[in-house]
Amino acid sequence: MGAERVLILHQGDDLDVGEIQEIVDSIERESGDVLIGTRVTTYAAAEPTESVAHALVLRLERDGEVVPDPLSRTGTYGYELSGGRSVVAVVVWADEVNAWVRRVVPQHMLRIAATGMALTRRPGWKRLAGEDALAFVAGARDGDGRRFGDDVHVVVSLLPSTKPRRIRRLMPGGYIQWVDGVFRRAGASLGRVDVAHWLVCVDGSARVLHLAYLSADRNVTPLLPWEVLSRAEKRGGRKLT
16 A cells, blocks of 8 residues: 655654664554655654644645645554653555545444354454554555454455446356455465455445455354355355345
8 A cells, every 4th residue: 555654753852763663663563564665754742642643644734745634544553662752653644545445344344243243253353443454445456465463364356346246247156266366366365364355346436345254263154245146155155234
């Protein structure tokens, strides 16, 4: 996805190069993204807080230094350096292809959680609503995949239709056969880590989101995107959401 800017608010003396690198490395580990080549700016602040950091982002927007609507593309990270000095780092991610998923993903997850499926108690499931995972899905290109710790590997497919019949035509042999290739190209290892597959469907102003979730625990019933399954695939299961 890439980042537009990294802002680091800190207490006390100016940060040295090693401290800045340590913070950037931590952000990369948490976000799963690479910040090489991204402009990093440090600011001294009596109280580095998320609200102060966001106010700074809005000031940069007014000054034309970041693309409009930056808070919808912002990730915030808190750290503590030696001597107990607090640091708040803000990453303004680059323009997101599908920023609307930030609103729809939590709603979609709530509907599935209401079914009581065991997979919704998995650590990987909980990661899907985190800022890092939301930012990844919002900015992902077709076929992108990223592993979030040892909890879940998230894969995103972008499809040019919202109508199930047309989507099924894009999946020769059915969803299960088609997605196997998608997972392999994205480096997702089924059975070793939970795998979540977001199908982001956009056709003009129409937008639909589907989700598959396959637990590394074979005893946990998987979630499949029912609406886009073939008739043969539907005969092997039942609609849960």
